Amino acid sequence: xxxxxxxxxxxxxxxxxxxxxxxxxxxxxxxxxxxxxxxxxxxxxxxxxxxxxxxxxxxxxxxxxxxxxxxxxxxxxxxxxxxxxxxxxxxxxxxxxxxxxxxxxxxxxxxxxxxxxxxxxxxxxxxxxxxxxxxxxxxxxxxxxxxxxxxxxxxxxxxxxxxxxxxxxxxxxxxxxxxxxxxxxxxxxxxxxxxxxxxxxxxxxxxxxxxxxxxxxxxxxxxxxxxxxxxxxxxxxxxxxxxxxxxxxxxxxxxxxxxxxxxxxxxxxxxxxxxxxxxxxxxxxxxxxxxxxxxxxxxxxxxxxxxxxx
Amino acid sequence: xxxxxxxxxxxxxxxxxxxxxxxxxxxxxxxxxxxxxxxxxxxxxxxxxxxxxxxxxxxxxxxxxxxxxxxxxxxxxxxxxxxxxxxxxxxxxxxxxxxxxxxxxxxxxxxxxxxxxxxxxxxxxxxxxxxxxxxxxxxxxxxxxxxxxxxxxxxxxxxxxxxxxxxxxxxxxxxxxxxxxxxxxxxxxxxxxxxxxxxxxxxxxxxxxxxxxxxxxxxxxxxxxxxxxxxxxxxxxxxxxxxxxxxxxxxxxxxxxxxxxxxxxxxxxxxxxxxxxxxxxxxxxxxxxxxxxxxxxxxxxxxxxxxxxxxxxxxxxxxxxxxxxxxxxxxxxxxxxxxxxx
Numbered sequence: 227x228x229x230x231x232x233x234x235x236x237x238x239x240x241x242x243x244x245x246x247x248x249x250x251x252x253x254x255x256x257x258x259x260x261x262x263x264x265x266x267x268x269x270x271x272x273x274x275x276x277x278x279x280x281x282x283x284x285x286x287x288x289x290x291x292x293x294x295x296x297x298x299x300x301x302x303x304x305x306x307x308x309x310x311x312x313x314x315x316x317x318x319x320x321x322x323x324x325x326x327x328x329x330x331x332x333x334x335x336x337x338x339x340x341x342x343x344x345x346x347x348x349x350x351x352x353x354x355x356x357x358x359x360x361x362x363x364x365x366x367x368x369x370x371x372x373x374x375x376x377x378x379x380x381x382x383x384x385x386x387x388x389x390x391x392x393x394x395x396x397x398x399x400x401x402x403x404x405x406x407x408x409x410x411x412x413x414x415x416x417x418x419x420x421x422x423x424x425x426x427x428x429x430x431x432x433x434x435x436x437x438x439x440x441x442x443x444x445x446x447x448x449x450x451x452x453x454x455x456x457x458x459x460x461x462x463x464x465x466x467x468x469x470x471x472x473x474x475x476x477x478x479x480x481x482x483x484x485x486x487x488x489x490x491x492x493x494x495x496x497x498x499x500x501x502x503x504x505x506x507x508x509x510x511x512x513x514x515x516x517x518x519x520x521x522x523x524x525x526x527x528x529x530x531x532x533x534x535x536x
Numbered sequence: 537x538x539x540x541x542x543x544x545x546x547x548x549x550x551x552x553x554x555x556x557x558x559x560x561x562x563x564x565x566x567x568x569x570x571x572x573x574x575x576x577x578x579x580x581x582x583x584x585x586x587x588x589x590x591x592x593x594x595x596x597x598x599x600x601x602x603x604x605x606x607x608x609x610x611x612x613x614x615x616x617x618x619x620x621x622x623x624x625x626x627x628x629x630x631x632x633x634x635x636x637x638x639x640x641x642x643x644x645x646x647x648x649x650x651x652x653x654x655x656x657x658x659x660x661x662x663x664x665x666x667x668x669x670x671x672x673x674x675x676x677x678x679x680x681x682x683x684x685x686x687x688x689x690x691x692x693x694x695x696x697x698x699x700x701x702x703x704x705x706x707x708x709x710x711x712x713x714x715x716x717x718x719x720x721x722x723x724x725x726x727x728x729x730x731x732x733x734x735x736x737x738x739x740x741x742x743x744x745x746x747x748x749x750x751x752x753x754x755x756x757x758x759x760x761x762x763x764x765x766x767x768x769x770x771x772x773x774x775x776x777x778x779x780x781x782x783x784x785x786x787x788x789x790x791x792x793x794x795x796x797x798x799x800x801x802x803x804x805x806x807x808x809x810x811x812x813x814x815x816x817x818x819x820x821x822x823x824x825x826x827x828x829x830x831x832x833x834x835x836x837x838x839x840x841x842x843x844x845x846x847x848x849x850x851x852x853x854x855x856x857x858x859x860x861x862x863x864x865x866x867x868x869x870x871x872x873x874x875x876x877x878x
Contacts, residue, residue, distance in 0.1 A: 325779060452753070
């Protein structure tokens, strides 16, 4: 156990947890907006996959990681628009249409990868962003202030999301549309417009999450996200539809994963227990979900398509 | 004026999406071998021999799936007049089972279920199609069925050779391995690697991290970072998710040993790869099928029969003494004078 307390291992554990949490945080923050307005998008993982491939391919062709991130944003936004069209305008059943988007992303990302790339080929990764003054602080600097820009952006989006949801007119409309769309509609709020915007925000952030994952790993492979999009949706419930709760869930999941990996590497968890230990992050998150989420109520209109007069 | 929504439009869109999604896997890897192969059997000359492969990851995964795809294409080219169809990406066992049954019902001559996780499905499906030969691996059990072949890799042998080299090249004397789940081929490789490393240098420490997933690239990447943080300067790993770990090795300048397929294209830090040549056992299976035997035999690839070969990265300057250690280990294992302990 004393090995875990060495500086290098401690830094690696916490930094690893944060790295693992970032794609989940980005995707779940976006999904939070959608769900607060009453739209469940189960297609997050498919959007992440296409964002991941788009980002990867853009970097592979250009060598520019920022172009890759931009590709993720554009792809995510487009798929957010498609998701909004299906769920909000065409009023499709949200669970089924979301699975359709997921399968579309899963299949198309693999098809494009096979056709355009073929074999996994390494790409440049995001450069680390040293923050003057902070990055040099012993232990803390290495642990918290030597990430790439996308990590800081993801964390910054949490207070921004809190502010937007709780302190702006748009946020008030989002909340009212998610709780009582009929009442919001009677007050002149365009349910369709609000939900289009929130679902597009969700798609965009899912695309960014995918691109961030691929560029951070420096590689792409079939089904790269490995269902992280579905974990992100679960984290929205875990976080009780609040950005701070979502971030807590993402960090918990990432840190437990990272801690388990360190324990296994150092032999603290015996090799024979590896498979059981691998389930720990999911189990802990589910347990926390059961304990925490029961205290909160989901948006009343979640998953319910809105049509005036019904 | 607000118009009524059109639910059918959503259904059409979803259908198109699903069609695109489902189209990818099969089309990506369809191959029909050239007919100018070196060996053409009498049976093959009469009609097209049809081989189907169902595999869990992508055909170009630089690992498990690619190893069988490459091998099937080799034997198809040799045989001539052979059609190969591949369904890859069937990480969901139920999807694989559907594909296996579908190929069998179409009358394929040989249906290969490339994944030990497909055994249960194959045991159910194979009796329904007694005229079709099935093969699955990596496994040793044919379920007592006359139309099921099994194939496995003595991956501990190549792993042992890799371990010998790794111990010789490590300066920190700390080696990290990233594995998926502690079963089958992966476990054999890891155990062989450890035995090889420890046989070369008893002072070396080999840390093993089974991530619990064959497909989680991000987790494999973090497992590799954990090894580096612990002080590893040489790493290895097995299964298709290791591309994430190799990427970390590239970043950190840590040496890497690959397995299942040649991973040299992933970077100059790749020292060598144990490459599976499944064509060695596929040739024997095809000969048996041509002779009317559709199963009941378990085959193994190993260093002695040429089913496993060590391929060195031409871009890595391997010291001559380390290369000699590897060659000695290969020769010793092949002639039986050296044991991997498995």
